[in-house]
Amino acid sequence: MADWLSVPAPAKLNLMLHILGRRDDGYHELQTLFQFLDYGDELQFRQRDDNEITLTPAIDGVDFEDNLIIRAARALQALSEKPCGADIRLHKVLPMGGGLGGGSSDAATTLLTLNKLWQLHLSLEQLADIGLRLGADVPVFVHGQAAFAEGVGEILTPTPELDEPWYLVVVPQVHVNTGKIFSNKCLTRNTAAISIRTALRREGNNDCQAVVSMLHPEIGKALNLLNNFSPAKLTGTGACIFSSFSSELEAIKVSKQLPAEYSTFVAKGINHSPTHKVLFGPS
Numbered sequence: 001m002a003d004w005l006s007v008p009a010p011a012k013l014n015l016m017l018h019i020l021g022r023r024d025d026g027y028h029e030l031q032t033l034f035q036f037l038d039y040g041d042e043l044q045f046r047q048r049d050d051n052e053i054t055l056t057p058a059i060d061g062v063d064f065e066d067n068l069i070i071r072a073a074r075a076l077q078a079l080s081e082k083p084c085g086a087d088i089r090l091h092k093v094l095p096m097g098g099g100l101g102g103g104s105s106d107a108a109t110t111l112l113t114l115n116k117l118w119q120l121h122l123s124l125e126q127l128a129d130i131g132l133r134l135g136a137d138v139p140v141f142v143h144g145q146a147a148f149a150e151g152v153g154e155i156l157t158p159t160p161e162l163d164e165p166w167y168l169v170v171v172p173q174v175h176v177n178t179g180k181i182f183s184n185k186c187l188t189r190n191t192a193a194i195s196i197r198t199a200l201r202r203e204g205n206n207d208c209q210a211v212v213s214m215l216h217p218e219i220g221k222a223l224n225l226l227n228n229f230s231p232a233k234l235t236g237t238g239a240c241i242f243s244s245f246s247s248e249l250e251a252i253k254v255s256k257q258l259p260a261e262y263s264t265f266v267a268k269g270i271n272h273s274p275t276h277k278v279l280f281g282p283s
């Protein structure tokens with residue numbers, strides 16, 4: 001029996017998120033700055049000689065074939081001429097619908113790992129194209145580099161020069177439906193494009209923040225509270241919010257001053273995905 005291979009699926013933050021317009025297919029043109037966190041889910045893979053894919057444990061409320069891990073594995077199986085299967089274990093840490101990209105990161109880790117185990121020799125570009133069909137955030141996890149994203153999120157320019165602070169992330173106990181935020185009529189969709197240089201100065205905002213705070217007042221409340229300590233922003237379409245700090249200690253200190261009912265974690269911003277480090281070695 002083959003050995004288990006453990007591979008991380010890190011979280012991402014959207015350090016800014018501007019919505020520039022809406023395309024005819026309903027998807028939105030945006031500009032966003034992605035950075036990874038040294039915090040996330042963990043997946044374990046064991047190759048099988050038959051065509052079976054197993055996944056344990058199941059995610060509550062997500063059907064087996066709808067799980068992005070299974071959808072990613074199926075997309076690769078369809079491209080293989082020989083039988084290829086895998087047993088997969090998932091250690092889920094990231095909140096679902098949290099704006100931390102957990103499902104997308106699980107999918108990207110699955111694409112990268114099975115491409116290697118099944119010796120499919122697909123390029124990162126090919127895997128990112130397959131990933132984009134699973135979710136707008138999958139390509140950045142496949143490429144594994146902090147990046148400024150344009151288009152619907154798939155045109156990526158790596159930003160290795162981004163500083164790597166510590167973040168305090170607050171996790172409101174709310175599940176935000178991304179589609180509902182993007183289809184809300186109050187969402188502003190006319191922000192002017194900015195340059196990467198401006199984005200790297202961390203001057204951008206999150207255009208979803210007003211609508212998300214209106215639909216989920218508890219998120220607006222958490223933003224106001226965290227803003228008392230340090231400028232706070234929403235990641236993606238929420239629910240999570242974050243502030244940056246120059247040290248881990250400072251972030252922990254603020255987390256201890258928040259009301260006990262707030263669920264939080266502290267993590268370091270990183271420009272290179274730990275998934276790539278495990279699968280391809282240090283860059």
Ligand SMILES: C[C@](O)(CO)[C@H](O)COP(=O)(O)OP(=O)(O)OC[C@H]1O[C@@H](n2ccc(N)nc2=O)[C@H](O)[C@@H]1O
Nearest residue numbers: 014026027028104135136137152153178179182236237
């Ligand atoms: C908001 C972000 O989190 C920023 O990183 C992502 O763009 C969203 O990525 P995701 O959760 O992987 O979202 P997807 O599963 O691709 O899309 C969910 C829904 O959000 C809307 N959507 C998403 C991305 C985009 N550029 N325009 C959109 O209008 C669409 O209605 C879509 O049906």
Ligand SMILES: Nc1ncnc2c1ncn2[C@@H]1O[C@H](COP(=O)(O)OP(=O)(O)OP(=O)(O)O)[C@@H](O)[C@H]1O
Nearest residue numbers: 067068096097098099100101102103104106137236
């Ligand atoms: N492996 C998976 N992990 C998490 N969610 C999954 C997974 N597979 C399918 N899903 C579905 O995808 C939805 C979005 O989950 P996800 O954790 O990626 O949200 P998110 O953090 O808000 O992502 P984003 O920032 O990309 O919008 C979930 O509500 C769930 O129904």
